[in-house]
Amino acid sequence: METIKNYxxxxxxxxxxxxxxxxxRSMDTIITTTIMPIALMLLFVYVFGGAIQTGTDxxxxxxxxxxxxxxxxxxxxxxxxxxxxxxxxGIFERFHSMPIARSAALWGHVLTSLVSNTISVVVIILVALxxxxxxxxGVLSWLAVAGILALFSLAxxxxxxxxxxxxxxxxxxxxxxxxxxxxxxxxSAFVPTATMPLAxxxxxxxxxxxxxxxxxxxxxxxxxVGNDIxxxxxxxxxxxxVAYVFAMRVYKKRV
Amino acid sequence: MLNNSIQVKGLQKSYKKLHVxxxxxxxxxKGSIFALLGSNGAGKTTIVKILTTLLKQDSGTASVNGFDxxxxxxxxxxxxxxxxxxxxxxxxxxxxxxxxxxxxxxxLKDPHQVTDDLLNRFGLTxxxxxxxxxxxxxxxxxxxxxxxxVGKPQIIFLDEPTNGLDPEARIEVWxxxxxxxxxxxxxxxxxxYLDEAEQxxxxxxxxxxxxxxxxxxxxxxxxxxxxxxxxxxEKQPSLEEIFLxxxxxxxxx
Numbered sequence: 001m002e003t004i005k006n007y008x009x010x011x012x013x014x015x016x017x018x019x020x021x022x023x024x025r026s027m028d029t030i031i032t033t034t035i036m037p038i039a040l041m042l043l044f045v046y047v048f049g050g051a052i053q054t055g056t057d058x059x060x061x062x063x064x065x066x067x068x069x070x071x072x073x074x075x076x077x078x079x080x081x082x083x084x085x086x087x088x089x090g091i092f093e094r095f096h097s098m099p100i101a102r103s104a105a106l107w108g109h110v111l112t113s114l115v116s117n118t119i120s121v122v123v124i125i126l127v128a129l130x131x132x133x134x135x136x137x138g139v140l141s142w143l144a145v146a147g148i149l150a151l152f153s154l155a156x157x158x159x160x161x162x163x164x165x166x167x168x169x170x171x172x173x174x175x176x177x178x179x180x181x182x183x184x185x186x187x188s189a190f191v192p193t194a195t196m197p198l199a200x201x202x203x204x205x206x207x208x209x210x211x212x213x214x215x216x217x218x219x220x221x222x223x224x225v226g227n228d229i230x231x232x233x234x235x236x237x238x239x240x241x242v243a244y245v246f247a248m249r250v251y252k253k254r255v
Numbered sequence: 256m257l258n259n260s261i262q263v264k265g266l267q268k269s270y271k272k273l274h275v276x277x278x279x280x281x282x283x284x285k286g287s288i289f290a291l292l293g294s295n296g297a298g299k300t301t302i303v304k305i306l307t308t309l310l311k312q313d314s315g316t317a318s319v320n321g322f323d324x325x326x327x328x329x330x331x332x333x334x335x336x337x338x339x340x341x342x343x344x345x346x347x348x349x350x351x352x353x354x355x356x357x358x359x360x361x362x363l364k365d366p367h368q369v370t371d372d373l374l375n376r377f378g379l380t381x382x383x384x385x386x387x388x389x390x391x392x393x394x395x396x397x398x399x400x401x402x403x404x405v406g407k408p409q410i411i412f413l414d415e416p417t418n419g420l421d422p423e424a425r426i427e428v429w430x431x432x433x434x435x436x437x438x439x440x441x442x443x444x445x446x447x448y449l450d451e452a453e454q455x456x457x458x459x460x461x462x463x464x465x466x467x468x469x470x471x472x473x474x475x476x477x478x479x480x481x482x483x484x485x486x487x488x489e490k491q492p493s494l495e496e497i498f499l500x501x502x503x504x505x506x507x508x
Binding site: 011018021025091096 | 357
């Protein structure tokens, strides 16, 4: 027992290395989680951007927070997909019959999601810088942005874990991604909510993504964050905890 | 008692209303090959899952390498390895990466050396750096078994190891299993093929409707039937024999 606990982190490191290889060898994953968000950013800045009035002098500054959340949301279907195939192919059974910490296999996937999202987010911020993104934010603000993105990523990862572990088919496992993809589209990611019809505006302003985007936007533009940061944190932590409890319950039942 | 690697007493297991195991008893001697023979749905996989700590029994006891599976699962996992019904290999990694991964998870000192040795032993050296998705069914199974041998576990569970393999790959797997037992490893394998049990096993237990209805050496099981009659029949080669003869000749050229 003692030795198994001592090896928990090195075992998780092996798991992380394994799933990172899966990501780097899957063109599809790289396109969806990095190329697509960049393409979307190019499209909105250079095609639609001229016609969009956001009240900021630089549309890429307005757009970046939303693009970052879309990037994370796009990766979620793949988390479900990887978990589902591990369960289905018997890889989890192999790991669980070995003398390693049982949860290392699951945590390896969670860590992979976090690490791969970090890589995509950094790449996209670099591209945004080339496109003219500038921020007066200091180190603390950047750390706050990183923290919120990490929480958002973890919250979605645990939702994906529920889907990946409980789905009966591959289609079922990745279906979870679609409603999550929709959320940033109906938010303040591309345009201010003020121009939307009432019903859409009420939804957009009260769903989790808008408060997260507004918080990151305020942090990056050096504005006061106001109440949005607490609403954003409450959503992220709340979803993360509930999804974690359910995912663990499914995991224990499944293995 | 000390000579038994596996001891199972009164094992029962139900899935909801389905009573799969209705009191299973058997023992497996150290260093022997034990075959659990039964048709689909007889409960073979359920027994393997309980013995490899993946599933908890409802009642009865089971011990593996002297450790109770329910009370000391970690000690059991140190002593065993499982080759499941479907080859549990990582399709996206190469053969070498698969083996190194398992060697690192078993915390071996020299994962690369262990990997090279196993690749060599299982004839996978040439394919070592190719993705497993390009492997044939037989190669995949060989890699699967090689992964189970990393770290030299004392007891190996093979759940229908030749399921879905062509006749040649089947014979390859048989050869591997025999070698394992010759080196002192205890092997418990499940199968629905009678000839497989006949070829490999020191002892055969027949699992039927959740109970072991016969358990013995092949000779002992044969005694359960009426004595052999002498009959003259023309012996036709089976299709398998014909196939192997033709393919064998081609390879000799």
